[in-house]
Amino acid sequence: MRAFVVRPLKRTLFVIGATLLVASANARADELIVSAAASLINAFKAIGDAYEQQHPGTKVLLNFGASDVLMQQIVKGAPADVFASADQKAMDKAVAEKVVDPATRRDFATNALVLIVPADSRFAPATLNDLTSADVKRIAFGDPASVPIGRYAQGALQAAGVWDAVNAKSVLASNVRQSLDYVSRGEVDAGFVFATDAAIMPDRVKVALTVPTQTAVSYPIALVEGSRHANDAKAFIAYVLSPDGQAVLAKYGFKPAAGAH
Structure with a gap:
């Protein structure tokens, strides 16, 4: 499993934008690309490892960054099969842009x-x-x-x-x-x-x-429209929602969302 994430400049204080490393457009047929919020780095690396062990024919590529930036990458054609964001607004934007399948949208974790x-x-x-x-x-x-x-x-x-x-x-x-x-x-x-x-x-x-927050800190996940690995993507989402996936998230401090298994 490979993960993509941008490291911040060590001494730069004021940041007005971000350029994130995107998964290669030449992903192999057995590579599942998951674009996920930066706060999920540790948990999703562990989930990716566990998923690969249960699905030996699939490699999970993880692309981490700010949720809105990841969404814009997908809108602009960056390869992705699954999108997991750190708030509902980013996922709402993805739905509005018609880059995710709203029927597959599920909340899988909460935070504080x-x-x-x-x-x-x-x-x-x-x-x-x-x-x-x-x-x-x-x-x-x-x-x-x-x-x-x-x-x-x-x-x-x-x-x-x-x-x-x-x-x-x-x-x-x-x-x-x-x-x-x-x-x-x-x-x-x-x-x-x-x-x-x-x-x-x-x-x-x-x-x-x-x-305290005005809205609950909840994390939705969905299948990216046009995914070339839709079955694997749905299986990955199911794993995140499964007792095994939820146990990994709990290990890293995430709380379950209503509707998660």
């Missing part, structure tokens, strides 16, 4: 929005309002225009009445893992990520707040 700070930070916010303090200079979150974590964060900050003040300090990330990296390296004072992302760096970051 958290505010994290560097592990050695003395900053201990009790509420989102504490982010407006003059002592807080930089706050990382995904670009709301293209990154689900950014949309969830924006909604929470707007509900708390501090969006304008916090947005003025924003360091926009091209995906949730870049936001995590900024905090882990101490390049920002705080950042918004999913709970599952924070859990992979317990020695580098700490969760300051679990943040």
Whole structure:
């Protein structure tokens, strides 16, 4: 199994866009291409390995990035068989663009929005309002225009009445893992990520707040229209929804979605 993911520039703070590595258009007949949200990297690598063991004739290629960027790649003709996004809005866009089969759309996991700070930070916010303090200079979150974590964060900050003040300090990330990296390296004072992302760096970051969201943090998955491997793609989706797939997701901190097996 191969995975494709872009690494953030080590010292770049301000990000206005992302160019993601796309799976090769020359994928072999036995290669299943899964485009999945960046927050799914660890879980889907494990799911891909498990799926390959149960389906020895299939190779799973994983393409990770911001959900909206992946959707646009598919719209522009990038090869993909399965699309898994980190929010409903990205999948809604894919449906509107007619690049996924809506009949195959299923929610397969849920997550939580958290505010994290560097592990050695003395900053201990009790509420989102504490982010407006003059002592807080930089706050990382995904670009709301293209990154689900950014949309969830924006909604929470707007509900708390501090969006304008916090947005003025924003360091926009091209995906949730870049936001995590900024905090882990101490390049920002705080950042918004999913709970599952924070859990992979317990020695580098700490969760300051679990943040209520305006909409549930849920992950949908669907078959890409025109897939050359539709049967394998449907089988992969079924595996993600199966007890075995759900157990892998649970291992990486994801919660089950209503309707998942």
